[in-house]
Amino acid sequence: MITVCGAGAFGTALAVSLAKIAPVTLWARDAGHAAEMRATRENARRLPGIDLPERITLTSGPLAAGRQPCLLAIPMQKLGGFLEDFAAALDNRPLVACCKGVDLATGLGPTALIAQACPGSNAAILTGPSFARDIALGLPTALTLACADEGTGKALQSALTTPNLRLYRTTDTTGAELGGALKNVIAIACGAVIGAGLGESARAALMTRGFAEMNRFARALGAHPDTLAGLSGFGDLALTCTSDQSRNYRFGLSIGEGTGFDPAVTVEGAATAHAVLARATAMKIDMPITHAVTALVNGELRVDQAMDMLLSRPLKEE
Ligand SMILES: NC(=O)C1=CN([C@@H]2O[C@H](COP(=O)(O)OP(=O)(O)OC[C@H]3O[C@@H](n4cnc5c(N)ncnc54)[C@H](OP(=O)(O)O)[C@@H]3O)[C@@H](O)[C@H]2O)C=CC1
Numbered sequence: 161m162i163t164v165c166g167a168g169a170f171g172t173a174l175a176v177s178l179a180k181i182a183p184v185t186l187w188a189r190d191a192g193h194a195a196e197m198r199a200t201r202e203n204a205r206r207l208p209g210i211d212l213p214e215r216i217t218l219t220s221g222p223l224a225a226g227r228q229p230c231l232l233a234i235p236m237q238k239l240g241g242f243l244e245d246f247a248a249a250l251d252n253r254p255l256v257a258c259c260k261g262v263d264l265a266t267g268l269g270p271t272a273l274i275a276q277a278c279p280g281s282n283a284a285i286l287t288g289p290s291f292a293r294d295i296a297l298g299l300p301t302a303l304t305l306a307c308a309d310e311g312t313g314k315a316l317q318s319a320l321t322t323p324n325l326r327l328y329r330t331t332d333t334t335g336a337e338l339g340g341a342l343k344n345v346i347a348i349a350c351g352a353v354i355g356a357g358l359g360e361s362a363r364a365a366l367m368t369r370g371f372a373e374m375n376r377f378a379r380a381l382g383a384h385p386d387t388l389a390g391l392s393g394f395g396d397l398a399l400t401c402t403s404d405q406s407r408n409y410r411f412g413l414s415i416g417e418g419t420g421f422d423p424a425v426t427v428e429g430a431a432t433a434h435a436v437l438a439r440a441t442a443m444k445i446d447m448p449i450t451h452a453v454t455a456l457v458n459g460e461l462r463v464d465q466a467m468d469m470l471l472s473r474p475l476k477e478e
């Protein structure tokens with residue numbers, strides 16, 4: 161039995177794919193939402209049009225303790241509160257974060273937050289290029305499963321691989337989670353330049369220099385460069401910066417176009433940009449694109465001004 165906490169688009173998609181290999185419990189925070197999904201066998205609020213197999217049990221309320229893996233598909237800025245509320249039931253089992261970002265309140269990534277709240281658990285992260293709908297439709301997907309404890313990582317890799325979800329393994333949790341967090345910031349920048357009509361060449365420049373910036377920050381925090389070059393870094397950057405299925409990219413588009421954006425949509429890159437910039441400033445790491453994105457999100461700069469700021473920096477070696 162695998163438990164997935166968080167009945168958003170991603171948690172639901174993972175539950176649908178995992179149900180091909182094991183019984184799954186999908187936990188929603190709202191009892192009404194769980195009841196609705198139980199009755200209709202569909203998550204109409206977050207992932208409409210996808211049938212929920214009978215092998216998925218829909219629950220809400222208290223979580224049962226246990227030894228089986230639990231996936232946490234909770235938005236990054238809500239993960240700390242969720243862990244506080246449910247630490248007793250979650251501790252002492254493998255916990256797999258399925259979120260992308262850096263916690264604004266603490267500056268920590270998902271596995272560090274888990275380790276703090278549930279010290280008896282082996283924290284892992286599942287991340288990489290995948291849109292929830294693709295996974296739920298059974299389309300081929302490859303992700304990174306990172307766990308500092310190699311034995312737990314191997315067990316999770318084999319327990320969570322499904323016919324359409326191929327997992328690669330690493331012990332570099334820092335690299336895996338920073339790749340997923342930082343690519344969202346760059347995706348906002350890419351959406352903004354496309355929305356403002358600044359062209360595909362500008363997007364390619366941002367993706368490339370964004371990747372350099374991701375590497376600079378992640379390596380300073382101890383990540384392995386190979387991890388950043390893999391699915392959770394380069395792979396997810398390529399997907400998120402080029403597809404309007406991405407909410408971060410669409411948020412950037414709305415900034416560039418000067419149109420509104422629904423604040424209820426999960427956009428992890430905005431808070432992450434602020435958290436990363438604070439850490440980078442303290443550590444004297446140069447993060448010009450992240451800096452520009454925070455200024456855009458705060459409404460302090462327009463896209464053309466942000467681009468001028470990036471283009472007029474002192475010339476340097478690549
Ligand atoms: N969607 C995608 O394609 C992918 C998403 N991800 C990552 O997955 C994570 C979740 O995103 P996604 O599922 O898409 O987001 P959604 O916006 O679809 O859903 C968010 C879910 O989190 C729940 N939630 C919100 N606040 C809390 C809380 N305080 N406690 C418990 N549950 C809460 C929401 O509940 P409610 O409905 O009641 O508000 C909802 O079920 C993000 O970090 C994202 O980056 C990763 C890869 C792909």
Ligand SMILES: O=C(CO)COP(=O)(O)O
Binds near residue numbers: 408
């Ligand atoms: O992380 C994702 C794809 O890998 C989903 O991206 P968004 O959160 O921008 O929709």
